[in-house]
Amino acid sequence: xxxKDEKNKFKSNEEKLSKALIEFASKNxxxxxxxxxDFKFSLKTLEFLLENWRGRAALSILTSALDYExxxxxxxxxxxxxxxxxxxxxCIINSDDYLYDHEMLM
Numbered sequence: 363x364x365x366k367d368e369k370n371k372f373k374s375n376e377e378k379l380s381k382a383l384i385e386f387a388s389k390n391x392x393x394x395x396x397x398x399x400d401f402k403f404s405l406k407t408l409e410f411l412l413e414n415w416r417g418r419a420a421l422s423i424l425t426s427a428l429d430y431e432x433x434x435x436x437x438x439x440x441x442x443x444x445x446x447x448x449x450x451x452x453c454i455i456n457s458d459d460y461l462y463d464h465e466m467l468m
Contacts, residue, residue: 376401380411392419392449398427405434412442420449428453 379401383391403411415421429435431453442448 376403376407380407383411384414389418391421393422393424395424396427397425398429402427402429405438408435409438412438412447415442415447416445420446422450422452423448424452424454426454428455 380403383394412421423439430439430451439448439451443451
């Protein structure tokens with residue numbers, strides 16, 4: 363079981379990652395892939411990342427984390443798809459190897 367300190371560490375890491383992507387990622391970054399084992403963006407952090415991604419190349423997001431198919435996440439994802447911030451979103455269950463072995467949307 364994950365204790366409160368570990369949860370705060372994960373939250374801090376997801377926030378640091380989103381800020382680093384916004385600040386340092388190439389303006390032409392088009393694909394983000396992550397597995398259910400890597401991390402999980404909170405709703406707030408995901409929306410912060412996507413809102414600050416505006417004006418860049420639209421993102422294709424590929425994950426194996428089922429949480430992103432929950433209604434509250436899909437609402438945010440669909441909003442940013444409609445706004446042109448997200449090009450494609452795919453959640454591929456039980457396919458962590460796929461995340462690292464194949465190109466998305468050839």
